Amino acid sequence: MDVKGVEAVRKALLKWRHFLPWTLLLCLASGCLMAAYTWAYEADRYQAVYTFYAAPEAAASQKAPLEAARMLARDCHALTRTDGFRQAVLAHAASDGQTRAGVRGIDGTHMLEVVAIGPDPASTAGLADAIGRELVACVQDELGAAEAHEVAPAEIPSMPCGPDRPMKVVWTLLAAFAAGSLAGCLLGSDRRPLRFDDAEARCLAAPRMGALADCRREVRRLLADGKKQRGGMLLDRMDRLIRENVRAFALKLRNGLCASGQSVAVIAGMDRDGDQAVLTALLCSELARQGFSVLAVDMDAGHARLSGLLGVRPQACLSEYLAGGVSLLDVIVKTPERNLAFIEGLPPEGAVADIAATPAFRSFLKSAKSRFDFVILNAAPAGFFADAGMLGTLEGLTVLAARDGAFTADELNAVMTNLAEDVRLLKGVVFTMARRARFDAPV
Numbered sequence: 001m002d003v004k005g006v007e008a009v010r011k012a013l014l015k016w017r018h019f020l021p022w023t024l025l026l027c028l029a030s031g032c033l034m035a036a037y038t039w040a041y042e043a044d045r046y047q048a049v050y051t052f053y054a055a056p057e058a059a060a061s062q063k064a065p066l067e068a069a070r071m072l073a074r075d076c077h078a079l080t081r082t083d084g085f086r087q088a089v090l091a092h093a094a095s096d097g098q099t100r101a102g103v104r105g106i107d108g109t110h111m112l113e114v115v116a117i118g119p120d121p122a123s124t125a126g127l128a129d130a131i132g133r134e135l136v137a138c139v140q141d142e143l144g145a146a147e148a149h150e151v152a153p154a155e156i157p158s159m160p161c162g163p164d165r166p167m168k169v170v171w172t173l174l175a176a177f178a179a180g181s182l183a184g185c186l187l188g189s190d191r192r193p194l195r196f197d198d199a200e201a202r203c204l205a206a207p208r209m210g211a212l213a214d215c216r217r218e219v220r221r222l223l224a225d226g227k228k229q230r231g232g233m234l235l236d237r238m239d240r241l242i243r244e245n246v247r248a249f250a251l252k253l254r255n256g257l258c259a260s261g262q263s264v265a266v267i268a269g270m271d272r273d274g275d276q277a278v279l280t281a282l283l284c285s286e287l288a289r290q291g292f293s294v295l296a297v298d299m300d301a302g303h304a305r306l307s308g309l310l311g312v313r314p315q316a317c318l319s320e321y322l323a324g325g326v327s328l329l330d331v332i333v334k335t336p337e338r339n340l341a342f343i344e345g346l347p348p349e350g351a352v353a354d355i356a357a358t359p360a361f362r363s364f365l366k367s368a369k370s371r372f373d374f375v376i377l378n379a380a381p382a383g384f385f386a387d388a389g390m391l392g393t394l395e396g397l398t399v400l401a402a403r404d405g406a407f408t409a410d411e412l413n414a415v416m417t418n419l420a421e422d423v424r425l426l427k428g429v430v431f432t433m434a435r436r437a438r439f440d441a442p443v
Contacts, residue, residue, distance in 0.1 A: 011190040018191065019184025023177060030176035035169050044160035048125040050114040050132030051151040057144040066107060073105030073112055075143050076135055080114075085134065093130035096123050101131050111151065121156050128154035193405045196431035197438055200409045205416040209428035210249040211404060212279060213241050213436050219278055219309070226308045233336050234278065234309045235285035241439060246282045249430055250290070253283070256397055256427050263369045264396025266423070268379040268388030270415060274305045275432040276401035280378040281309035288340035292373040295332075299391060300380045301346035310335045314344040322360040341372075352380065352387035356394075365394060382419050392423025399427050404434035 016023075054076070056068040079085050080103060099118030106113065114135065116128035132150070139145045194201055196211035218237045225232070235246070257263060267283070269276030277300065284296040297318065298306035307314055312333045316326045333342045346352065355361045368375045375396075380387035382400060392398040400419065402412055412429065420426040 012185045014190045014192060015186075015188030016181055016184040017188075019180070019188035023180030023184055026180045027173050027176040031169050031173045034172040035165070038163060038165045038168050042163050042165075043119045045117050045119060045162045046121045046124050046157040046159075047115065047117045047161040048121075048128040048154040048157055050116075050128040050154040052112055052114075052132050052136050053110055053147070053149050053151050054112050054136075054139050054145045055110045055147040057146050069105050069107070069110055072139075072143065072145065073103055076112060076139060077103040079135070079138075079142060080131060085138075088138075089127070089130045089134050092134070093126045094123065095127060096120060099124055099127050101127060103131075103135070114154075116154070117161065121158070125154040125156045191408055194407060194409045194412060195438065196404050196434050201431070204409065204429060205413045206400065206420065206426050207428040209252050209399065209430050210245060211431040211434045211439075212245045212249070212275075212282070213439060214433045215242050215278065216433060223305075223308050226311070232311045233285055234281045235289070235337075238282065241436065242282070243286075246286045249279075250283055250286045253397070253399065253427070254287075257374070263373065264365065264375045264377065264394060265427075266377045266379050266388060266391045266394075266396060266398040268382035268392075268398065268400055268419070270400065270402040270407060270412075271381055272303065273403060273433075274303065275403050276300075276381070277303075277305040277309060277378055279401045279430060279432055280376055281306055284340055284374075284376050285310070285337055287374055287376075288335075288337045292339060293371070294340045294374045294376065295343065295368050295372040296340065296376050296378065297343045297345050298378045299345040299352055299387065300378055301348065301350045301352065301387075303380075306378050307333075307342060307344060310337075310340070310342050312342050314342065317344040317347050317350070318361075318364070319346050319350055319355055322355055322358065322364065345377075352390050356387075356390040362394070382415055386422070389419060389422030392419070392426075395424065397425050397427040398423040400429040401432050402429055404431040404438075 054072055056072050080101065096118065099116055099120075101114060101116040104113050104115060105111070112135075114128050114132040116124045116131070118124040118127070132154070136148045136150055139148045196208065201208050215234075215238060219234065222232065222234055222237060235243075238246070253265060257265065267276050267280045277298070280296060280298075284294045288294045296306060296310065300306075312335050314331070314333050316330045318331055320326045321328055321331045331343050333344075335342055346355075365375065377391050377396075379391050379398075382388040388398065398419065400412075400416060416426060416429065
């Protein structure tokens with residue numbers, strides 16, 4: 001297979017994999033519908049068998065015995081399909097219109113069976129007997145059989161023979177999976193999300209600064225406990241793997257800030273999952289725990305999560321202080337971590353554009369840089385808003401947080417290229433919520 005063929009197969013498999021959740025949903029729906037139909041609406045079917053002996057005529061017997069017996073069985077079956085035969089049978093047995101009957105031979109013998117299948121056991125057995133006895137009575141005259149007599153009458157069946165409901169469901173699932181797989185290969189997306197340990201992650205427009213393991217469960221528990229006044233800081237709930245991830249990222253950020261003589265970092269995300277707030281909370285807590293004085297400012301208006309992740313409840317926001325409505329002491333909040341302070345930047349309806357370019361905000365930022373070793377601004381997602389770009393024009397670094405496996409390399413490069421045109425210095429990208437199993441490889 002040439003290179004184009006291999007690439008086509010790879011794309012088809014990628015489309016199939018991306019479409020797999022929909023395929024499984026189709027299988028589940030189809031299986032449930034078939035199960036509901038066959039168990040609720042399909043009646044049980046019963047099988048009754050009448051056995052008789054019929055020897056072929058002398059001329060037919062000169063043929064191969066097996067072929068002669070099979071020919072007689074086929075003739076008997078055809079005879080049961082004639083109107084005259086049916087009228088003769090109905091004169092001795094009643095039919096419910098749902099019972100089906102046929103004749104089959106038993107290879108190696110001159111035995112024939114009349115098999116009747118229907119919804120009523122008694123009617124099925126009665127119809128099998130009536131058909132069989134009528135055949136015994138007329139097979140010699142009509143088909144020239146040498147001999148015919150009854151062997152065993154049909155017994156009233158006690159157990160149903162069908163329908164085979166589990167097998168119907170299985171075949172339905174297989175058919176749905178085949179149809180879904182075909183649709184996936186034809187209609188699915190060949191989009192290839194980027195993982196932090198992929199080779200392409202090392203060739204992005206901005207350097208990869210690390211990865212953060214999945215900690216969504218701990219975040220949900222912290223926010224739930226915070227509503228019950230039992231919150232705390234997110235870093236306290238993290239295991240060793242996540243702490244190592246945060247320390248590695250903090251070290252790279254410290255090196256970048258120190259090398260440039262700067263003390264402001266803007267962390268922007270790619271979407272509204274709030275991953276950048278989780279990264280900011282962990283980074284600020286880790287830097288403070290290492291002995292640095294840190295100020296965390298949440299500038300993501302309308303989606304403030306940073307305060308809950310740091311275990312604080314601010315009473316006023318920075319925009320109120322800049323407008324002269326409150327004092328700085330009303331805005332800045334101490335966190336459980338001694339070296340870490342927090343400020344809520346904007347009210348829910350506020351916008352970064354309202355204060356980012358004002359002299360008051362620049363004066364505040366200059367004063368904060370003189371008092372704290374690190375000032376970390378948590379910005380709105382860079383993929384949808386210009387807030388990160390406005391904050392990034394200030395003196396400092398900008399770091400992009402992107403959920404692992406949520407974006408392709410092209411999508412990340414496009415956002416980073418656009419962001420790099422607006423901010424002063426785009427330091428790199430951190431992948432968040434990465435699967436823990438992937439950390440066997442070096443980050």
